[in-house]
Amino acid sequence: MKIGHKKKNGDVMTAKILINGYGSIGKRVADAVACQKDMEVIGVTKTKPDFEAKMALEKGYKLYAAVPERAHLFEEAGLEISGTIDDVIQDADLVVDGAPKKIGKQNLENLYKKNNVKAIIQGGEKANDAEDSFNSLWSYDRCYGKDAIRLVSCNTTGLCRSLYAIDSITDVLKARVVLIRRAVDPNDSKKGPVNAIIPSTDVPSHHGPDVESVIKKFKGKIISSAVIVPTTLMHMHSLMVETTGATKDDIVDAIAKTPRIFTVKASEGLDSTAALIEMSRDMGRLRYDLNEIPVWEESINVIDNEIFMMQAVHQESDVIPENVDCIRAMLQMEEDNIKSIEMTNKAMGLLK
Template structure:
């Protein structure tokens, strides 16, 4: 029987998760929700999704009707049918939805990385915490930056125990659909305090790294991807080839070479366009092969994270773990990847 998934908040993450659920053979989208009757709401209906008003306010149904967008009711009219809700609402609203809608209606829910670790039972990354989240009710899929860091730290930890990790994150200023956020002519330390919150966020998934990971971050005027520079000290005297081997064995990581023309995040996104990925999504973490180096038990490397799509396959595996649909994380990852065409 296929799992019934409701997507509450059909924005950048929500619409991608809906499409990813729709291509799996063991789950189905029973509805998506929007607060406003805009072009995204219209497109959702044209794609064949049942549309609901995201907030439990029946007055809002009229707004959709007036805009000529068929709507099936509010979120409360469908919630009972759902086995699980994937919340795609803006930062901090997910927590409100958890308390006001999901818990009172006793439905399992996945929140996104804009919410705090303390507000849910656990934090999810398919490689690290699939087993811990198995059968749980309220879980957070960590942010795009944290997901990227969790994947590479898993690959490194498979070769040698991590003693210390130092990471500098260069964050995109805004998503491509965002016409409000900046900066457009500055590099902004954000947060200006060091360490940044990204280290503790990784620890919410990998408690073994408590006290061992330190991050700092800046925001730059780009919309395409984040970029990270990592310096990771390990216990053993490993080689560059050992690290590259492990990267290649780890699911959802790909390597690219500047020599092949992948000289920037712009070129990686161009690759996404050229291979015909929907919305040019690059769900894989991307490592620049030339950047991987090991000096005296310290690994250096540079990576790129497509913020809008890296967390999408994680949401699918999180659904399988929480609904106990598959108990082997690697089987779930493989199934998700195959259905989504992830390398």
């Protein structure tokens, strides 16, 4: 396994990152890495020459065929590729995998490990597919210097942030969460449902244990259930967290002090996921990404030491800054997670 990032004769040597799987997550990670000072994107891969591949080239990324046997498709479509993944993987300090669920694990076993290159796989994979599960607030140190890490899902990332805020002011005894999940990402026109609610009939759902894979001390304390509903914009979480005590003001303060999570007010017109996305569009965010977790201030309430609150999760983007921090941890580029978070946020233009 290659050694991570090193500084040489005063110059800063930037970490060389390859993005394998330039889809919803992959393309965002590429753009987030590209705007950091200490990293660079040495290439992105695509399985087919569609408009996303074209766009990658227009943005100036070197394009590689993710599946060598399909390289000819790019030529036939008149898209210039710099080779296949086999031609570039050895140059990478770390690969960020952005392939679909289950393919990430296969890539890790068949490609990244074989080529002795560090790799991040995404939240579609299982906790034990990698050495550990990453969240910038909770497991940065645990993942420091590691070779194969799973960046947890959008839902888990969102819960890790709100639980961090809560944990900073009180003790969590038991957390119950109901996840109302968006059906598909907004670019998808194939999957449904069009007009139905689909329950995850396994209750508790896998989301609780997934949070616990990041926050070991919450083992057995997070219980979740989930439904899928016909919308594309964001997930929604209803949290009910039994604690040893806290006030609404405490919680609002704690959220204000926690990175990448903030409160919003329905009374200001931010009364649905549609309004939140409109805000993000107005803010001029690239692809309207709302990387931070918005919590409705009106929804925060404490009864009998139990905290209630509702938050939304922009599934396409909340994990993106975490990927950048994870790179820094795995390549031992920065020891302090808060410093990495600040660097990432500043480069990406996040609010906090």
